[in-house]
Amino acid sequence: MTNQVFSPSRRGLLAGLGGTALTAGLRLPAAAQSGASLSLRARPGTIPLQAGGTGQAVWMLDTDQAGALRFGKGDLAVNLSNELPAPIVLNWLGIDGAAAAEPLTGQAPVLPGGRASFTVPLRQSGTYLVNALVPEGAPPPTAGRALIVEDSPPVAVDRDAVLLIEEWRFKSGVAVAPGTAPDATPAIYTVNGQLNFSLNVKINERLRLRFINGCARSPVGLKIENHDVRVMAIDGAPAEPFTARDGQLVLAPGSRVDAFIDATRAPGTISPIILHDGASPQTIARLIMSNDAPVRAAALPLSAALPSVGLPARLDLQGALRAELSLDPNAQWGSPVKFDAATAPAWRVKRGRTAVMAITNPATAPVVFRLHGHHFRLLDRLDDGWKPFWLDTLMLDKGQTQRIAFLAEYSGRWLMEATALNWAAPKLLRSYAVE
Template sequence: MTHASFFVSRRTLLAGLGGLTLAGTWPRRATAARKTMTLRAALAPIMLRAGAEPVTRPALLWTDTAPLQRGDELTVRFENALQQPALMTFRGLDGAAAAEPLVARRPVPPGGTDEFALTLRSAGTLLADIRLGADSSGAPMPVLPLVVQDDRPLQVDGDEVVLIKDARLGPNGQPLAPGTDAGDAEWFYTINGKPSVDIALRANGRFRLRFINGCQRNVIAVRIDDHDVRVIGLDGQSAEPFLARGGTLVLTPGGRVDALIDATRPPGSTSAMTLLDGGKPVPLGRLVTSSEPPLRAAALPPPTALPDNGLPAQLPLGSALRVELPLGALTPGQLDWFAPDTFTPASGPAFQAKRSRTVVLALANRGSQPMVFHLHGHHFRLLDRLDDGWKPFWLDTIAIDAGQTQRIAFAAEHPGLWLMEAFAAKWSAPRLVRSYLVT
């Protein structure tokens, strides 16, 4: 039965995020493949509303088509064809010190290039992101999904990225940059670069949909009617499969959710996909079950978990380094948060940890707006409220409601200086950074 349309509050969206031996080795092929990937930032047209004229905004393009696989040794070439500097960030790629923005990599000037090498340690849904430091760019900067396949791929009949972005148009009809006051500017969402899409299914097939929140600041949810939605991965890491409550997936900005859909609806049927952001529900598109004969006589059995990427099975919390990080309203303890264009590695880390030690961060939101926190270099566990266990999945980004504290834990396995990002879930909020050091 189709769910009736309803409003979801911002607090409900944030609550949905929580409802969900140190370093092992990560499997690799006997011989790692060496590949080159070229990413190009350039202006491109996008249609924000059906039948309307496209608007021009920055886009990020992958100009190489070779598939990526865990264990690949990758040379990344970034070309900036925009009229303002751009800084590349990779979300979901732990331990990539050579790619760390503002530490190993600096913004690339207009017409410039940058090149560096890294190893694809993990299989999963990654994200190339040039939004860091873009608040003063004059236009919203883009993201680009990167899919890294595993040596033992999951049995599916289709695998599709579902990228959701937002835009706010000023009086001149051009997209506004985040970090600025948008007033009553028009707000649009796109899905895979269009106002809406139909995603084709086939009866008794199994389909992997990689949902990505490419919005600038917004925490969103996507509700899928008439289907069981089984989560198998979060933020590029595998999760023990579980059913999303009410077919609804909650995504932080930059967050990724890999979901399996078993097409059990009759051939020719359609099911709505709806975006929820705390306001009026926004139609995104439909799942359309083909009228072709079923792919098999019956649906596949429940899936097993994806192969893990070698993250630790246990985190010894008793001996952990514990650090409180205030977020939100500016206090004397927060004066070390910097705008990206004023940060330098010499600014000093918020904390430092010995390699292989567990770190517990208490993220205390003292502001009046929900805050989004993104950790570079490592994935983390979301701890239970009583600090006596953790949720059965890994994350690299989390949202914390106003006045709330969330505790996260990670194994400090990758030496180096790494960034942390924080910003309010509000279009006009500035993006801020700090660093931490693993020795």
Template sequence: MTRCPVQLTRRHLLAGIGAAAVGPAAAIRAQPQNPQTLALDATPAPLLLGPDRGETAVWSLRTGGSSKTPRFRQDATIDLTLHNGLPAPLVLNWHGIDGVPSIEPLTARRPASPGETDRYSLPLRQAGTFLCDGRLLGDGLAQSSPAQALIVEERTPVEVERDEVMLIEDWRLDVEGLPIAPGASGKKVGAPLYLVNGKPSLDLTLRTNERLRLRFINACQRNAIALGIQNLDVRVLAIDSQPAEPFLARNGRLVLAPGSRIDAVIDATIPAGTTSTITLHDGGSPREIVQLHVSADKPLRPAPLPTPAPLPSENLPTRLDLKTALRVDMPLASSVGTPTSWGPPPHFSTGLTPAFRAKRGRTVVLTLTNPAATPMVFHLHGHHFRLLDRLDDGWKPFWLDTLLVDAGQTQRVAFAAEVVGPWLVETMAVEWSARRQVRWFAVE
């Protein structure tokens, strides 16, 4: 059966994020010796922002002088080195790595000054698709701050022929055609330009009944996006670096808030010689970003593989005690920085009053209210949460670390405060000129 192309509006984007949640993937394989190392260089690098533009020097995060995606095995511990070759302070902000207070930006890791190097140990206890970026201090700078994916592979590999990362970024140019950072800069910017793995579009060729794992990452600075995958079943395996009970994406649609990640598998079941398109929607004009071509070669196997088994989940509780939970009202900051309990990351200090303090092992329920006229993104550091049902009598069957809260909307989330330490929470409006805001909480 042929599906019609998905047409998504801004309203669809918001609803989808609340409900759901390319060339060959390059790998830097972890070597069997101990310790394992990962060197990240924040440095200007040339990038082609479109077919009708020349190369532009943009700020980037590179591994060993390249843009390849680092890959390691679960249970590895990495000696990580970050060298800041940019003309601004930089601190890495990790998405998806739970319970490691020593890597927490601003509370444990101070920003690296230009020319400085930061070193620390990074334990990889959970497999998944992770993201790190340098955007906590990036508002209003000369350029957009960089992002980089990191893949931690399962102990037992998932049965797929190919495993592809799709890191999607947005860029805005000023009136002179130069990239500009988000935040209240006062400069006029053009429409967003989207790149996938540093390219305007990607092409993949598959054989009939080949299985493909796609790791989608919304590394956009501010934009929520939806991806419509034409004429193919899309089965979600994980959201925000944590396994989900495998389920089919409705109408082949995936919706991601800024910073969100979704792992999915696709079987090449359309007729040989045909093409499926992955289309990006942001509430404006749709953009075709990936072509999946099924070759006329002999099928890889007579029939598609069976439904994949759930990925193993090892670091999150099966139940949350909502009856005895600490309940905290947390209105999200508006784009102009109110309420005053939120503040810009460069001014952050743990000397400020925390949003709350929780005893180790206690469940925490946050009531997130968006008082602004614009959707807001909420990101919880060091933990994953359940999105609670409206009546507070259950939760959605997946874990998240990032959530979009619509204008005037209230959402409730719950998490287990398992690791002692100070932790950040972030919020920002889904608009280019909005500033990122942070608070902190303590697990004691």
């Protein structure tokens, strides 16, 4: 059992983000679906964000499904109705190649009282996040929704649980949106919309925990006490499995990590899940060992890697297009409200070619970068190899340069996001084109 205080510094969080961002009775996920549909209502709502307090006004993406949205692979018909007093466009974090659903280049904002219908191709199983791009300065914050595309063939686990972590900040006792209120109070964090989240688990039960950092501006470090944590996927794509050191994970805003945990502690053991945002640690969830009979006589052997989702085994770096991208906010980046789809993209690449991009953050603050449309590899320093996982989101410390590579597989105009790690910082956008 570990009792040490989990207190990484903010620089420690950034260092972690630069490296990873990080049988009988088993549950079998649903098979792939065809012709699935999803109706979303963007509407005002409330959630309790303070113990014993009244609900705080937020904007929500409401459906007839409670919790995470789960679908099999295939085309997903989406119907969106906007009941908010502001335009809205959906942002599908991690879904590759969904040109018709791409915010601002494929989908225009839906005006108040308006509706939109489009199709999202769910080609790859994994853990994703749906949130909303709304005008900066909108008074209430917006809650996101976890989206799970089930594995096919199924991956056998006893429990498949989503932990969607979101941050909330207040001014004069009222929850405020990111991009506003530089003097907002320190964050309160929820898991699946709850201030106190717990899972009761049985001895030798295998858990698949899908951690999603739904925070708008904060990277988070997570420590799962008393258990080995085996990382299986990052940003929705299978990784070469590895055991997280000291049970610790680091996630950039918008990042996702799937981890397997085998519950082997004694009945009654409570294992806190501790979050650290660079300021102070706090317990956001708990795994509670039940007194029920064990699921099986002994823990399962280590899992093999998750099935491939079709991302290329190798990338042609020698024949790659080479591009440079500065995250300087004055270097042709603009807000979602001012984004013009007719503006020339930052660069163009032919479909089927590998693209290598050197991304530099010359700013005086860390910035989170997100690539739409494609997953990428984080290259080694000499471009002689890459890390054994795929990403769609990357943290860059001030003054840092990172190189990424991806296969330009999907034609279209795709967004790139850059946001400084500051609650009041605006979200900035540019685009690239695959032709």
